[in-house]
Amino acid sequence: MAIEVYGLDKCSTCVKARKWLDRHGVDYRFVDYREQRVPAEKLKRWAEAVGGFDQLVNRSGMTWRNLAPARKAPGSDAEWTLLIREYPALVRRPLVVLADGDISLGFSDALFARLFGKAK
Template structure:
């Protein structure tokens, strides 16, 4: 089963779940504001995403409002602390399929390729 991590009020997450519904792809949705990912999960995601910095939505209001001192974590521990405090900084949706593959974001063509739909 595919797991979609995001925010229930995020327009991009809504588009992604509507797409999955339309193509009958089974999924579970997890709002990571209500169910904050564990530090171990964040570390695993960062490994699959290409690092913590690659997971960050730098165009978000939350990111822009952070003090500059918080925008340059120098260790995994600082990244994990930042993302536990502000899970909305994670690019969304974050999609994990049964085989453990992780992707972020939504596009029609991207999801068609990801879920092998012609």
Template sequence: MLTMYGIKNCDTIKKARKYLDANGVAYQFHDYRADGLEADLLQRFSDTLGWEALLNTRGTTWRKLDEATRSAVDNAAAAQQLMLAQPAMIKRPLLCRADGSMLLGFNETAYASFIVEKS
């Protein structure tokens, strides 16, 4: 079973969900805002993908931070603390398989490969 992590009103999440639905792929959706985010889950994401990959520094939430806050995010602990406080800071979507493998972002070709690999 696949689990998609993200925020339901994100345009990229909507595209990714539409792709999975159109291709008949079963998945569970975990909305960070509605379902929450546990520190141990974020740690697992960070261990697998790296905190730099997870932290969305191109989004509105990041740009709204003051310079001192952005400058202080220079290590895994600081980044994880920020992402736990503001889950919109996490790049999305994050697609996870039961075996622990993960795919960050949405690209139809990458999704097709990731889905086939699970079979």
């Protein structure tokens, strides 16, 4: 399995992560999840891998803050996946699916150096 990086094309953190990967010669495939919506089953697997939807969803962003209060308390995995499909920017970015299937959220030089075995 190749490395997949999920995020938003114009997200500044995703841009930094992609530049880091390019600079270090890491082969990856970028998926903008506004353009290619993530299937519910994949969202559930990601949530399980990172400790639940509470970890997968960015509650500090404008998308979350602008949601109606009733939408901020999904009661099931199905409700979470519907919410994320409607508002893909809710997923923390970037989300990296490593070659072994492990999931990583976010970007920093140190995190990517550790994930990809590259010296700073």
